[in-house]
Every structure is written in structure tokens, then in C-alpha cells.
Amino acid sequence: MNDETILLVGHGSREKSGNDEIEAFAAQWRERQPGWRIEVCFIEFSEITMSEGLRRAAEGARRVVVVPLILNAAGHVKMDIPQAIDGARLKFPFVQFLYAPHLQACDPILAILRRRLKGAMQALDMPDPTTTGVVILGRGSSDRQANGDMAKMARWLMEETDHELVDLAFTGITYPRLEKAVQRQSLLGMTQVVVLPYYLFNGTLVERITRQVEHLKAQYPTIRFISTKYFGFEREIFELLEQRVTDLRRGAPIGLMPCDGCKFRDFAVEHGLGGHHHDDAVPHSHDHDHAHDHAHAEPPHPHDHAHDHPHDHGHDHGHDHAHAR
């Protein structure tokens, strides 16, 4: 399929090494999939903006598959990328643009967290998990749906391990912050604390986390701290993205997102944005947590995040969250 471009959308960072890692990730992906034409662009902090990336991807292509290299769905996934795609559709009317779902809080991501936690426990010489607190440290957003998905991961990790205390903290925007989570874990008698940054690549935030953990070590000399590596290059990330691409090519409905807790609901209703089905009494029983088990065909769901579904004319933005049309 040489008339198709995969456009990988990374977040981007002021810390150049983070952007270099995303380029390196794309290079590794090309090695895994030599037949695919893979381009890269960034939401922020790069000359290769989304509009530039979309232009490059559209060149000589009949179809562009936009694949966000993003963990959670907040403003970037719900607003920024769809807006950029809308712009590209106007500029390149003969190119079809498909929008894949973000990575999501799902079992493959949980597998990475479990591997990181296991490695940390080994590095600590396997202490008692009941006195070893865990803190999943997410970026945080003002979207409670995205923040809630992280809470789900903390819960799942607790259910899959012997750690009794798996907390969630955020680097910014929302609370609690790492310091508060550690303060609580200290009061509850934890003698080890494992910090699991929920990040894909290096950046100013990851570097800040490293400094914060050093600070905490000095502040709590009786607690042993360990902070694990971000997970952009893990096998599961490549596999999730590949699943996204093959699902979209098949035209499978994927990445269903429930409306519960969605911060753009009122905005969309107020502005009468077409295609936004928040008021429909659609049961969310088939809200998929992972994009893996989509072998069964389902009718398109209004929250189907597979934008520009090839068989879904006139409703090309499945999860129509308030992007202007």
C-alpha cells in the first residue's frame, strides 16, 4: 500500500532528547514494518508541526492514517489533533484522512507497568510488597475522564500484584502531587516507595520527576525510593500502534470512549455541534478497554473514535468532541 502514509503524532518537548527519541521510535517502527511509509510530526515544540506533518504525509498519498503516540485522551487527542486534521481535509480534498485512537489505559500498558514494578522490586532486593508503596505518576490534565483512566490503571495494578497501596499522583494540572502521595505513604508505614512515571519519552517533566525523587530521598531518609523508566520504546507500544493501523484499514469500530465524565460534553451540547451524540441514550456496555478484541463486527457506535470511518459517510468524526465543522 504505497499510496498510504502513516503519520505518527508525538507530543513534543522543549527537551530536545525527547523529540529525538520520538524520531528514533519512528525509525524502529519503520524497521519493524518495512512496507509502511511512516512520517512523524509533533503537537508542540518542534518545527515539524501537525500541519507540516499532514502536508508531508498527504504528498503523493491517497490515504493518511493519523496515529497519535499519546497515552490518554484529553485536549490534544480530543481537540488539537482533530482540528489539524480538519484543516488538512480542506487543503487536500482528494486525500482520505483516518484518525486512530490514542494508546488508552489498557492491558498492554498495564503489562509495561507490571514489568517496571517487578524490575524495581528486584532492584530493591525484593522487599515485602505490603510495606512497599507504589505511586503511578501521570502527567495530569483538566479532563477528568483522562485522569480517571489513570485511576483505573492504579486499581488494575493493585489487583494484579501483592502491593496493598497503589496510589496515583500527577505532575501537574491536577492533584495529588507526588510529594503529597509520598507523605501519605510514609504515614502509613511504607519503608519503600516505587514511583512509576506514566510517560512515553524523556522531556522536561520526566527530568523534573528525577529531581523530585532525589529531593524526596533526602527528605525521607528512612524510606528507600526507586523511580522507573518511561516506556515509549516498549514492544507493547509498537504493537498497540500496529493494531490501530490494521483495525482502521479493516474499517473496524475501535477505541470506543464512554461519554461519562467527558469535559467537552456541555461545550458540545451548548454549541450544537453536529454529530455529537452525548444526548443519545446509547448503552456503553461495549466500551472497550483494549483495542485487541475487536474481531467481532459491531455497528458503528456514536463514540467510535475511528474518525472518518470509510463506511460511515456524513459522520466522519466518530467521537465528535467539539471540533468546529
Ligand SMILES: C[C@@]1(CC(=O)O)c2cc3[nH]c(cc4nc(cc5[nH]c(cc(n2)[C@H]1CCC(=O)O)[C@@](C)(CC(=O)O)[C@@H]5CCC(=O)O)C(CC(=O)O)=C4CCC(=O)O)c(CCC(=O)O)c3CC(=O)O
Ligand atoms: C513542560 C510542558 C511544556 C513546556 O512548557 O515546556 C509540557 C510538556 C509535556 N507534556 C506532555 C504531555 C501532555 N501534556 C498535556 C497537556 C498540557 N500540558 C501543558 C503544559 C506542559 N506540558 C508544560 C509543563 C507545565 C507544568 O509545569 O506542568 C498544558 C498546561 C499546556 C499545553 O501544553 O497546552 C496542557 C494542560 C491542558 C489541560 O489543562 O488539560 C497532556 C494532556 C492533554 O492531552 O491535554 C499530556 C498527556 C499526553 C498523553 O497522554 O500522552 C509531554 C509528553 C509526555 C510523555 O512523553 O508521555 C511533555 C513533554 C515534556 O515533558 O517535555
Ligand SMILES: [Co+2]
Ligand atoms: Co503537556
